[in-house]
Amino acid sequence: MTYHWTLECSSCDERHDASGLPTVCPACGMPWLVRYRHHPSPDLRDAIARRGPTMWRYREWLPIQPDEEPVSLGEGMTPLVRAASIEQDLGLDEVWIKDESQNPTGSFKARGMSAAITRATLGGATAFTVPTAGNAGVALSAYATRAGCPARIFAPRTTPPRLLEQMDVHGGELIAQDGHIGDCGKASRAYARDAGAFDVSTLREPYRIEGKKTLGLELAEQFGWDLPEVIIYPTGGGTGLIGMWKAFDELRAAGWIPAGSNARLFSVQSTGCAPVVRAFEADRDRTEAWEDPVTVASGLRVPAPLGGGLILRGLRETGGCAVAVTDTALEQSQKRLAAAEGIDMCPEGGASVAALTELVRRGIVERRHRTVLFNTGAGWLYR
Amino acid sequence: MTYHWTLECSSCDERHDASGLPTVCPACGMPWLVRYRHHPSPDLRDAIARRGPTMWRYREWLPIQPDEEPVSLGEGMTPLVRAASIEQDLGLDEVWIKDESQNPTGSFKARGMSAAITRATLGGATAFTVPTAGNAGVALSAYATRAGCPARIFAPRTTPPRLLEQMDVHGGELIAQDGHIGDCGKASRAYARDAGAFDVSTLREPYRIEGKKTLGLELAEQFGWDLPEVIIYPTGGGTGLIGMWKAFDELRAAGWIPAGSNARLFSVQSTGCAPVVRAFEADRDRTEAWEDPVTVASGLRVPAPLGGGLILRGLRETGGCAVAVTDTALEQSQKRLAAAEGIDMCPEGGASVAALTELVRRGIVERRHRTVLFNTGAGWLYR
Numbered sequence: 001m002t003y004h005w006t007l008e009c010s011s012c013d014e015r016h017d018a019s020g021l022p023t024v025c026p027a028c029g030m031p032w033l034v035r036y037r038h039h040p041s042p043d044l045r046d047a048i049a050r051r052g053p054t055m056w057r058y059r060e061w062l063p064i065q066p067d068e069e070p071v072s073l074g075e076g077m078t079p080l081v082r083a084a085s086i087e088q089d090l091g092l093d094e095v096w097i098k099d100e101s102q103n104p105t106g107s108f109k110a111r112g113m114s115a116a117i118t119r120a121t122l123g124g125a126t127a128f129t130v131p132t133a134g135n136a137g138v139a140l141s142a143y144a145t146r147a148g149c150p151a152r153i154f155a156p157r158t159t160p161p162r163l164l165e166q167m168d169v170h171g172g173e174l175i176a177q178d179g180h181i182g183d184c185g186k187a188s189r190a191y192a193r194d195a196g197a198f199d200v201s202t203l204r205e206p207y208r209i210e211g212k213k214t215l216g217l218e219l220a221e222q223f224g225w226d227l228p229e230v231i232i233y234p235t236g237g238g239t240g241l242i243g244m245w246k247a248f249d250e251l252r253a254a255g256w257i258p259a260g261s262n263a264r265l266f267s268v269q270s271t272g273c274a275p276v277v278r279a280f281e282a283d284r285d286r287t288e289a290w291e292d293p294v295t296v297a298s299g300l301r302v303p304a305p306l307g308g309g310l311i312l313r314g315l316r317e318t319g320g321c322a323v324a325v326t327d328t329a330l331e332q333s334q335k336r337l338a339a340a341e342g343i344d345m346c347p348e349g350g351a352s353v354a355a356l357t358e359l360v361r362r363g364i365v366e367r368r369h370r371t372v373l374f375n376t377g378a379g380w381l382y383r
Numbered sequence: 384m385t386y387h388w389t390l391e392c393s394s395c396d397e398r399h400d401a402s403g404l405p406t407v408c409p410a411c412g413m414p415w416l417v418r419y420r421h422h423p424s425p426d427l428r429d430a431i432a433r434r435g436p437t438m439w440r441y442r443e444w445l446p447i448q449p450d451e452e453p454v455s456l457g458e459g460m461t462p463l464v465r466a467a468s469i470e471q472d473l474g475l476d477e478v479w480i481k482d483e484s485q486n487p488t489g490s491f492k493a494r495g496m497s498a499a500i501t502r503a504t505l506g507g508a509t510a511f512t513v514p515t516a517g518n519a520g521v522a523l524s525a526y527a528t529r530a531g532c533p534a535r536i537f538a539p540r541t542t543p544p545r546l547l548e549q550m551d552v553h554g555g556e557l558i559a560q561d562g563h564i565g566d567c568g569k570a571s572r573a574y575a576r577d578a579g580a581f582d583v584s585t586l587r588e589p590y591r592i593e594g595k596k597t598l599g600l601e602l603a604e605q606f607g608w609d610l611p612e613v614i615i616y617p618t619g620g621g622t623g624l625i626g627m628w629k630a631f632d633e634l635r636a637a638g639w640i641p642a643g644s645n646a647r648l649f650s651v652q653s654t655g656c657a658p659v660v661r662a663f664e665a666d667r668d669r670t671e672a673w674e675d676p677v678t679v680a681s682g683l684r685v686p687a688p689l690g691g692g693l694i695l696r697g698l699r700e701t702g703g704c705a706v707a708v709t710d711t712a713l714e715q716s717q718k719r720l721a722a723a724e725g726i727d728m729c730p731e732g733g734a735s736v737a738a739l740t741e742l743v744r745r746g747i748v749e750r751r752h753r754t755v756l757f758n759t760g761a762g763w764l765y766r
Contacts, residue, residue: 053436053460073725074462077436081457102485142725171722339554342456342525
């Protein structure tokens with residue numbers, strides 16, 4: 001079978017075709033990136049506009065063959081909601097919230113899992129495993145079920161109880177253990193090795209990033225095939241940020257958005273776990289493991305993201321930066337937004353609001369910059 | 384100001400223009416129905432296909448003037464998700480779930496509230512009140528907040544705790560009291576009278592039904608401007624069923640769907656509160672109050688729906704009927720679907736699955752009938 005994409009190592013010169021069940025680059029252990037053989041024509045934009053409201057409307061930009069069916073629960077095409085109260089508070093012209101809580105399983109993780117489970121089941125996987133800070137586990141539980149496969153999910157005991165409960169609702173087998181997501185990752189890899197389950201950890205297979213890429217494709221479409229000036233993204237594993245960066249590159253190269261358009265990408269992390277912020281400020285090109293990560297924003301409790309180097313490149317190449325906010329600040333923003341805008345943001349979403357406040361204070365984001373904040377999931381899952 | 388719609392009594396000959404804050408027909412106390420002065424041209428279908436993924440893409444079919452902005456959180460354009468496990472279990476060719484849990488505030492109530500709060504704030508309302516079985520209260524809390532207005536919400540003490548909690552998250556003032564939604568309705572009306580708040584109870588103002596009508600507009604668009612043969616709808620107040628019936632009539636009259644297309648509408652209720660089923664089977668043209676309503680599906684705990692007569696007409700005119708299922712059956716279906724399809728259905732959604740089983744058993748729904756089941760909200764809100 002000839003696929004319309006191949007795999008290219010994000011760090012060395014390795015190449016791989018798309019057959020089977022690729023994981024990471026066998027030469028250097030770093031993530032694969034999907035490279036499409038041809039750019040889809042910009043004429044397709046018109047056909048896409050008429051397609052159904054899921055991320056699979058962009059199928060020519062996704063790792064799926066014309067005769068294949070995705071494992072889908074209707075993920076993607078989430079709304080952009082104007083945030084007038086933030087505009088007023090900070091003196092900005094245009095602030096939008098990309099509300100990812102309106103996805104199946106209540107978070108942005110649905111996108112990556114839909115893509116990964118689609119590709120993995122087509123590649124022969126029949127059982128899955130994942131380490132999770134919370135939402136990815138809920139998403140895997142639902143999507144593995146949808147594909148008719150069992151899933152084992154390794155989560156820290158400190159994960160908010162409702163997230164753990166939702167993993168159970170969809171029939172996933174939950175292993176709650178001591179430690180953080182890195183410890184869970186070791187357990188998940190050991191289980192994958194011993195039991196033959198396929199590990200869909202962040203960036204340890206090539207396709208979750210392609211699912212997350214649709215965040216960028218959607219933003220471009222929702223802004224009339226152009227980009228906002230500023231995007232603030234709560235960054236744990238960072239797949240969504242890397243995915244958007246990749247999406248914008250691909251869209252520019254294919255002539256789908258103006259050649260000069262650029263969205264500055266900003267990472268926000270918690271001061272209790274900020275490896276990307278520390279590396280960015282120290283001018284390093286990779287992250288170092290954060291000791292004793294502690295934050296209520298469980299999705300930000302990722303002390304050693306495998307894609308750390310890619311995240312840093314994305315921030316620097318687009319002219320963004322990384323900001324840390326306290327748990328107090330992110331929780332205050334979260335509560336304020338629920339009662340000021342009617343959006344039940346997750347703590348990570350609250351972090352993006354708090355980061356915008358800081359970026360405006362520093363003069364990095366100005367009145368005229370059209371800004372998108374990410375609410376990556378539903379607040380209720382954390383209560 | 385000339386509006387592109389007027390109000391017509393659903394029961395007598397009264398007419399009213401669209402200005403101010405209409406409630407119910409002053410002559411007979413029955414609900415108003417919105418009547419549009421002109422049918423939008425079918426040519427508009429093409430423009431609509433390119434609009435953003437919210438229910439306001441149908442604005443020419445909705446009570447909003449060209450220069451007005453809706454109070455919106457991105458409601459509508461929820462996915463249709465194929466349910467292969469149900470198809471296999473029941474021997475049907477095509478079963479779809481309209482997954483309304485992927486709305487703001489986690490339920491279909493977002494649609495009606497978006498329309499009602501939009502119209503009411505434009506009409507001069509500055510404070511709101513509503514009686515609720517659960518989800519409508521969460522939606523009002525969020526949409527009133529979005530409009531910058533206070534809301535008081537009257538809910539039975541027996542409402543699932545998470546629904547009550549979500550009302551609080553968005554800043555609504557919750558009054559939990561003894562009794563059922565009918566008792567809450569009395570309290571809400573008294574409060575509206577005394578405090579000057581606008582009561583957005585089901586069918587006690589004309590616009591929630593127009594918001595819910597978008598369920599029908601979306602189904603028609605998602606099926607390529609045609610209709611499925613069978614729609615099963617969990618029926619409490621019944622606004623969505625009446626709204627879809629109205630939508631299909633309007634679309635047929637305007638030539639947007641084939642003249643001969645018909646979706647049979649089926650109501651499902653719980654055996655613990657089944658006023659529509661009882662009236663349908665007794666061949667009555669209105670419902671009588673159900674004594675001691677008891678069901679875990681709180682949205683179905685509506686003993687005396689104001690729109691009972693309209694619901695019965697909708698079922699009969701389209702060739703559908705009403706079915707009661709036990710709480711045991713609806714809860715079993717709910718759990719089965721979460722673990723078989725990856726969809727965390729609410730109990731009311733489970734009822735629609737149980738009803739389909741019964742309708743197939745009776746030979747009323749057959750293999751070839753393309754069927755849509757409604758999942759009206761998220762299961763987690765009930766746990």
